[in-house]
Amino acid sequence: MNFLSRFFKRDMSCHQVAAVMQQYLDAELEPSQVPKVLKHLEACKDCGLEATMYTRIKDSLQNHQESPTEDSIARIRNLAEELAANGIPEAAE
């Protein structure tokens, strides 16, 4: 992607994409920026590979999530319902 092409079409450079890559992967990027990042990632092999690598790391990290036990969920849900219905239980005062 040469300089003139970027200048006239206002495409993002590798440097600019690298600066917002994490926000893009976390869905925290300004929506108007997203198509420009996507366009660059499709056209630039290096940045595309970089994004793929970070996406795989992010996906892998999500597998670390530990779900609370049924008992825990029930206990907390009971407290929430108790609070909504009757206020703070005496034992917690």
Place this chain on the structure above:
Amino acid sequence: MPELDVLMRVARSITGNPTDADDLVQDTLLRAYRAIDKFDGRYPRAWLLTIMRNAQINRVRRKRPELMRDPDTTLAVVANTDSDAKTPESVVLDRTFDAAVERSLAAIPAQFREAIHLVDIDGLSYNEAAAVLDIPVGTVMSRLHRGRKLIRNDLTMDPDFERASS
């Protein structure tokens, strides 16, 4: 209450064990109930997470005053893994991409790991993670960026990486 799952996951991250996590969520709900008049109705999750953070600070201060000098300690404990325990089965399992990522995650500085844990594992937004950590959003972004880069670099130097990533 749709925020309960998130509260429970974050509580588990910042306490390091299920029992303390349950207590922290209960404490958070009670505090939220008492403070409901002060809540403006916007961003309930961020509001609850801020309450949770303050509740955890009080709990840690009561239990272990010395830990308050280093608030990053809590997640450092959570993420520590026993890398010396190697059975034939674990060696095989180790050669997966997930295991390689886990090793790398455990090896990075605690403050980066903490940000990654909250955003990537617990699913918080930048604003919510900033509320939990009581740091600016820009600092959350910076820690995420640096932490992930360390993991990425570590993975590319891992001799098992080619096999694990294929």
